[in-house]
Structures are given as C-alpha cells and as structure tokens.
Amino acid sequence: MTLAASQGTAVDGPTPKLVVGRQPRNRRRWKLIGLAWVAPALGVYGLFVLYPLTQTVRYSFYNWDGFGVATPAGFSNYRSIFSNPELFDSLVHAFVLIVFFTVLPVGLGLVAAAFMHDLVAGAFSTTARVVLFVPQILPLVGAGIAWTWMYSSDGLVNQVLRRIDLGSLARPWLGDFNTALPAVGVIGTWVALGFCTILLLSGTSKIDPALYEAARIDGAGRLREFFVITLPGLRREVVVCVTVTVIAALASFDVIYVSTSGGPGYQTMVPGVEIYRLTFLDQKVGQASALGVFLALLVLLVILPIQRLGHES
C-alpha cells in the first residue's frame, strides 16, 4: 500500500503490459493520450497536495507570523522540536497514544481471533459486524464528545466506579494531569477495536482449518496453535491494522481537539493539535510548518519498517 511496497513487488504482473486501443501512427501522440487520462487527477493533486507540501517545507525555514515580514530561520525551527519541551512532549504523547490506538486494539483483536477462528456466519455475526463497525463510521468528533461525557464527573465511568464501591477512584478523568492522556488513548482504542477485530476475524477465515487439525493431532495446546498457525496466517491483516492505527495515532487531531484541546496543561498535546495551535493561535507559522514536515517524515519512518516486516514472506 505504500511507496516501498510498490517498488518492491512486481506490480505490473508477469506479462508485458498490453496497451489498449488503436495505435496511431504518431508515437508521441500515443503517449500523450495516456497522459490525458492521468492529467486531471495529477492536476488537482499537484495543486492541492504537492504544491502546499512544498510551501510547508518553505515556511519551515522562516520565522513568520502569518501576515508580517518573514525572517529566515535556518534549521532553528527544527532544532526547537527537540529543545522545546512543549513540542517534544507532543511527539512523546503521540507515541504513547500508539499503545492505545494500536497495541490494545490489535492485541484484543488477536485474542478474539484466537478464540473464535471457527466463527459461524449468521445473524449474530452480522449484528456483531454492524455494531463493532459503528465507531469507524461515526465522525471522530462524535467519538470525542461521547467519551468526554462518559469521563465527566457525572459520567458513566464514575457512575460505574461508585456502583462497585470504588468511588474513591472517581475523578474528572480528562482533567486530571495523570489520567488525561490514557483516557484520551482509550477513546482511540474504542474507535479502532471494532475495526481491528473484524479485520482479524475475517482474516482467520483464510487460514486452512486442516492446519489446526494437524496441530491438534500433534498435541499442540491453544497457545502454541496461536503462535504457530493463527498469528502467521494473520500477518497481512495485522500489518494493515498496525499501519492504519499508527498513522491515526501520530496524526491524531479530531479526538484530542474535541475532548481536551491538548490540556490539562500540555498533558494531552499531540503534534496535530500543536500544529493547529502554532499556526492559528500562536501565529508561529514557521514553527508549525517545521513540526508538520517532521511529523510527515516521522510517519514514513515508522510505517516503512512495518510494511517491510509485513512483506517479508
């Protein structure tokens, strides 16, 4: 699905590509026809993605407040990412979120896959599929609002705690310095869990049941069965889940903006929200752009090894 994947595999297939349609005598005109099909997409993409990207890179080397004069800044904006605790912490938080957005949903999904690799299709599984997929359908803003209410002093979380006599643990989860980030993380878990579970479960249907039978005959226990058959069989699905959720964690904006706006203090600040803040509230366009470029590179840096791991078969 990424650049690495397309370069590494024989994407065009074993046979030479057959070019469709009448071949005009003029070879140059022939090539241009192909280009004509691609040009509109390339045009919009170039204008609204590639060009702004070059602008971001350009802005990152200046100190600019957005309307006044811009002064050259060299690499100082990039250095600040590491020296400024606020900026650096936002990156740390993004990685912490990976635990909640990726590790938990994929882990729990794998547990479900381990126990249910013989799930029978039927009314229950359709209902399960519908319910579990809902968090993926709703806007992330909605998820943020729903959970903000759950976490509030009168919300469901505290209500349940009081019911089971753990009322001393009740607190404003999103306002507490220690629990804010994990609390936000759980929102991400909620959004991703259904998706990962369904994806992994649907992947188990491709695993040959004969393998499980052979394992049973050999006397393998559930654990061994899982590590030797289920997990390798789900490799592609796991890579997909991990890729999608890691990108969601690193580039997160909607959920955090709606639930905590990065607070309390800077406890839940993430790069996405920080970029927004720097540009639109702090008027530090250069710094925002540097963080943006860095984030883009960071995502690539994390995703490429994961993809490589997945395609090593």
Add this chain to the structure above:
Amino acid sequence: MLLLFMLFTALPLLSMLSTALAPDGSVPHGLSWPRHPHWHNFVAAWNTANMLSLLRSSTLIVLGVVPASVVLATMAGYGLAKLSVPAGKYVYALFLLGLTLPIEALITPLYYQSKELGLFGTRWAIILPLIGLYMSFGVFWMRTHFLATPPELDEAAQLDGASTSQAFRQIQLPLAAPAWSSLTILFFLWTWNQFLLALVLVSNPNQRTMAGGLGVFQGQYGTDVVLLCAASLLIMTPSLVVFVIFQRHFVKALLQGAIK
C-alpha cells in the same frame, strides 16, 4: 468475547442517548434512563444546531467531492494501468507519496492558498483540497483493480478496433463497478466526517460538514450536556442510517481498502 467488545462499543452511545432524553438543563448521572424521556430535546437540538442547513451543506460538499474524485481517480487509474504514460512509474510514485501524508502537514499552506484563491470561507475551500487529497488512495485503488483485469479483454477490444474511450466505457467501466462503488462509499464517509479542513477553512458553521458543525456546537453549548448529547446523536444519525442500509457494502469496502 465478541459480546464484550460489542458492549464496550455500544456503551458510550447508549450513555449519550439516555442523557439526550433527560429533562433539559439538568445534569444526569451517567447511564440512567429518565423516567419521562424528553424526546422533544431532539427537536430543540435540531433547531439550535441548525441541522437542516448543516445537512444541506454536508450534502453539497459530498456532491462536490465524491463524483469528481471517483471520476478523476478512475481515469487516472485506468491510464496508469492500461495506457502508456510518460514516466508512468514516477507519476504513480508521486501519487503514493500522499498516502501516509498527515493532513496537518498541509493545513497551514492550504489556509493561505485558499485565501489567495479567494476560496476561503466557501465550500470550495473544502471541496477542492479534498479531491486532491483523495487522489492518492483513489488512483492506487483503481489502478490496482485495472491491473487485475484479464488482458484477453483488452486484446478482444483491440481486435474489434475499439478506441481507448470506447474500450473504457463499454468494457472496463462496468467491470470495475465493485471497485468504484467501494471507492464512492469510502470517499462519502471520509468527506462527511471531515473535521479539520472544515474547521480551519470555513468560519461560517453553516457552510461546513456535519462533523465540523458538531465540533463547533460542542464549543458553544458544551455545558448543556443534554442538548449536546441530543445534537450529537442527531448529527451522527445520517451516517448511521446510511451505514445500516448499506452495511454489507461499507464493511466490505473498508476491509478491502485497508488490505490493499
């Protein structure tokens, strides 16, 4: 086990529902079904949130983004898969670049660009960049599909003397229906739920997407929990309804999109 996950998934939404039905202005406790459900809260929320104009705005944006994106991506995918494009491999690589690009990296220049182009504050400020942003995935998706079609079809078309567009329109396009219909679903979903672009590039809440409107609503009425929950549920309902109707297609589209 699945039941547990389903419960976990449903709880926040149920909590919102029970709160939305509570007497307005009150602060209910977590999940407590009110003795007299105040269904009229939804009416109040509908009016306060200007739901009708939000719906209209979102629909307009979707109509602007989705058909154009699907058409452009399909054409480009076809071109890259079946036709001879100069430096085709590099063009494709260029499109793939955008796949992992976080939108926050682009939001700052998009803001200034929309002002320069005179689009700031209009729906076009959301529509045009979205089309551009969707090209990465769209071209990848459609090209992958077209590459997988059997070459015999193209040979037959060539023997019959069909031109490129004829071969495309009469043979490949109908064959590609599952691919571009999944793409349509995905693009619809992503557009409807788009938040950041709407937040930054359009200041009039009535010109934004539903998700954009919801975010603003929370900012304005955050303390009135009952109203907020009612409005949120209302705003999320269209997506839910569309999903339940087309759920098999949605799930298939999302799963396939992820794997590829």
